[in-house]
Amino acid sequence: MFKWTFPVLLLAASGIPSTSMGQTTRAMITRAINDQQLIELPGNLRSEAIAANDRGLVADSLVLSHMQLLLMRPVATETALKKLIDQLHDPNSPQFHQWLTTAQLRAQFGPAASDLSTITNWLSSKGFAVNGVQNGGLIIDFTGTAAQVREAFHTEIHRLDVNGAAHIANMSNPRIPGALAGVVHGIVSLNDFRPHTNYKPKPAYTFTSDGNTFQAVVPADLATIYNLSPLFEAGITGEGQTIVVIEDSNVYSTADWKMFRWVFGLAGHTTGSLTQAHPAPASGPNNCVDPGVLAGDESEAELDAEWASAAAPGAAIVLASCQDTPTTFGGLIALENLLDSETVPAIVSISYGECEAENGATANAVFNTVYEQAVALGTSVFVAAGDEGAASCDAGQTEATHGIGVSGYASTPYNVAVGGTDFGDTYAGTAAEYWKATNSPTYGSALSYVPEIPWNNSCASSLLSSYFGYSAPYGESGFCNSSTGESEFLTTASGSGGPSGCATGAPATQGVVSGTCAGYPKPSWQAGLPGISNDGVRDLPDVSLFAANGVWGHYYVFCDSDQGDQGAPCSGAPSGWSGGGGTSFATPIMAGFQALVNQKTGSRQGNPNTVYYPLAAKEYGPTGSTSCNSSNGSTVGSACLFYDVTLGDNDVNCTGDNDCYDSSGDVGPPKPWPGRGGSGRGFGRTNNNGVLSTSTSSYSVAYGTGVGWDFATGIGSVNIANLVNSW
Secondary structure (H helix, E strand, C coil): CCCCCCCCCCCCCCCCCHHHHCCCCCCCCCCCCCCCCEEECCCCCCCCCCHHHEEEECCCCCEEEEEEEEECCCHHHHHHHHHHHHHHCCCCCCCCCCCCCHHHHHHHHCCCHHHHHHHHHHHHHCCCEEEEECCCCCEEEEEEEHHHHHHHHCCCEEEEEECCEEEEEECCCCEEEHHHCCCEEEECCCCCCCCEECCEECCCCCCCCCCCCCEEECHHHHHHHCCCHHHHHCCCCCCCCEEEEEECCCCCCHHHHHHHHHHCCCCCCCCCEEEEECCCCCCCCCCCCCCCCCCCCHHHHHHHHHHHHHHCCCCEEEEEECCCCCCCCHHHHHHHHHHCCCCCCCEEEECEECEHHHHCHHHHHHHHHHHHHHHHCCCEEEEECCCECCEHHHCCCCCECCCCECECCCCCCCCEEEEEEEECHHHHCCHHHCECCCCCCCCCCECCCCCEEECECCCCCHHHHHHCCCCCCCCCCCHHHCHHHHHHCCCCCECCCEECCCCECCCCCCCCCCCCCECCECCCCCCCCCCCCCCCECEECCEEEECCECCCCEEEEECCCCHHHCCCCCCCCHHHCEEEECHHHHHHHHHHHHHHHHHHHCCCCCCCHHHHHHHHHHHHCCCCCCCCEHHHHHHCCCCCCEEECCCCECCCEECCCECEECCCCCCCCCCCCCCCCCCCCECCCCCCCEEEECCCCCCCECCECCCCCECCCECCEECHHHHHHHC
């Protein structure tokens, strides 16, 4: 077993009340299990599991290894844990930063031992091999065949053909005995669909804004733009800290990481390191197999490890990866095992995602459960908000068809959701003011902070639309229905943000916020800033950083020498290296920034949102800060902790009837919108391309920037030196 040696400080839990080590959860299973009295577990189907894709039952003998059964706490126990987590993050509480251990978490907030025994015995009676129980007590790892799944959970596993790709999935919601209803949340997954990465390669744009050359953003530029240099000069480089990037693939070559650091002047930070590890569970059979190099995801692994190191060059980077099982994302397994280890990581970065309405009720719940455990242990979890505007169920598509939705990986109250910006200098015609004509020896060329706008490649962008001379992006004469708009800018690629809408419940239309869907309640810390919606739900993102892949001429470079999987030789000028954008870059960078905070403070911080929002509220005040407006660019206030992005939007083009406005006036009957006041969201269309909108009768961009917090960029971006020194 790999022995974790994270150089982080595990604070003593001496301040936890003495009752915390006593079992407080009452038994919820109070009657005999009767397999004839069943209840359905709704919200656990994939949209692909339909008759048109169905190719019949899988073989009864098909082994589904390391499935996960998620349990839930009684309401009173869950309420008590939430209260304690608030106290752990409250500087005025005697429990402040007295982080729990996993043993304490299970002892006080785990399931009743009798319930756990009853459930594991029931699984065994159905022929399943119970491999183990996560130390937190709420996740049971078990293995069985498709026939055993059908017998125990009353759902069939079928083969699917989805656009030529073979998959497996359950064709109906699982059912369990009613006696288990109060403690079993559900099966995390019974399909082999995997989350998407939030990385967008740099395409061969024909639009380069009046011939301006592309600006490849390198670590030296990051240090200039977000004010890292004063920290590095003071020795705050992440030394003594560990950043874990969660993956289901190894890097193509560890030499790529070393080349990245050498070329960009980071190798002198000799405490920086990269380790690839495959964390085994605390007990039982090993569910974490070395995944090797997984085509498509290895680029994600490369850029995560490299750019986390760019932000904190003195930190140890641990790439934690497990192979996907037939039903479970390997990255989830890696994270669970890490949080169950003897030494829990202080900082975690996750660049994968899946929209809430597609991910499913139990899969959403497992991320909420795991992140909740993480912050109780003092771990800071950074998750990519997504690369598809407010249309997270349309990731990677040329248009939005499922309406407004956010990623279930990023929407919990226990993680920092990291959004994406672009630089606004090209739009403003001021690029020459912010970039030198020649590069430094480490290829840096940024002169100062650069004004930011939301990252948005879509024709629905008001800035792109106006740049090309259109008065509006929608309608028959709008940019999205022009020859240029249709040929180059039909895409959902943009920084994600929006309200949580289907964290729980089941959609009436798969992948669409509908039916019994509801969002996570708004966390207490998401308050105090102008612009924060009173919608009553968790809103994304929290903070944003540059994440564009070239639409306005700016993108990141990284070293990925796997030429067989879209890589490029890491030789010559970095302009010939791999390039791209996405919140996959912004997220490990933000995690790296947290390593600087942890080094300066000498401690782990749990959920950083509990600090971000009060600091931003103080800076912005009730009406916003003119001095800290990002549009000021190089003249922005020197004391700003956050830069308020107030120009542009992350709106995307769309077709269909879900949140898609085209100015035709053809308004259909409204659909209920659960969890946010019951406003209607469905309406008809006549033109080819509309734009995502929150209104059924007028253009109400989804979403624009504004003073303070907004759905497009959250709080905004950061001046990291000021943030670290004000923590």
